[in-house]
Amino acid sequence: MINIAIDGPSGAGKSTVAKAIARKIGFIYVDTGALYRAVGINALRLGYDTSDREKVVSTLDSVKIDLRYINGEQRVLLNGEDVSDAIRLPEASMAASNVSAIPEVRAFLFDLQRQLAAQNNCIMDGRDIGTVVLPNADIKLFLTASPEERAARRHRELIERGTPVDYDVLLEEIKQRDYNDSHRAIAPLKPADDAIIVDTSGNTLQESVDNVLEIIKSKIDIPNV
Ligand code: DC
DSSP states (O other), rough: EEEEEEEEOOSHHHHHHHHHHHHHHHOOOEEEEEHHHHHHHHHHHTTOTTOHHHHHHHHHHGGGGEEEEEEEEEEEEEETEOOOOOGGGGHHHHHHHHHOOOOOHHHHHHHHHHHHHHHHHEEEESSSIIIIIIITOEEEEEOOHHHHHHHHHHHOOOOOOOOOOOOHHHHHHHHHHHEEEEEEESSOOOOTTTOEEEETTTTHHHHHHHHHHHHHHSSSOOOOO
């Protein structure tokens, strides 16, 4: 199987770029952040503080997460319930960031990610895919953009969805999550030594997709692309 790892901070465009490319080259797209989000909202629903390691670990025995692909779109099932929309709510982002710092949560999600990669040609995006989950990935990319650019993108997205949030609040949140994600003791956000770094600041989405696709085509042969 061919595995492409895309890591980087939130809002760098990973998921949109990965999704577009996966569709174009006929791979599945695995959004691993969604798995951490599902563990996070499960703990929230139980009324737990998502940074309380013991409490969060106690939820893992009774949590089952599955990914399904419907018309090429990833859907996330939490104990059989489709939570694909619920995991995008703002409270799910911080919950995911909190639970992702817990080693038992990372270990719990590790096998699922490895299995998906072993069974499918896939583009997998996350924070530690090239460094920890798939250290032997065929291609490793690290997508990044300035915090200001990422906050501005998120701001536009939320206005389009009709749920605007103040730009400064978003910028602060992004900086806080970057800090959490890159300073945690386990699997911190950082490029793998052999990752290709792509800065998407100032690029349109299409430019980022074209740029990443060119890099992929220069590294591996994909039929009919
Ligand atoms: O990509 P995202 O914003 O949906 O990720 C949600 C959180 O999960 C983010 O704060 C970092 C964490 N995460 C992680 O630690 N490792 C991954 N492979 C994916 C996400």
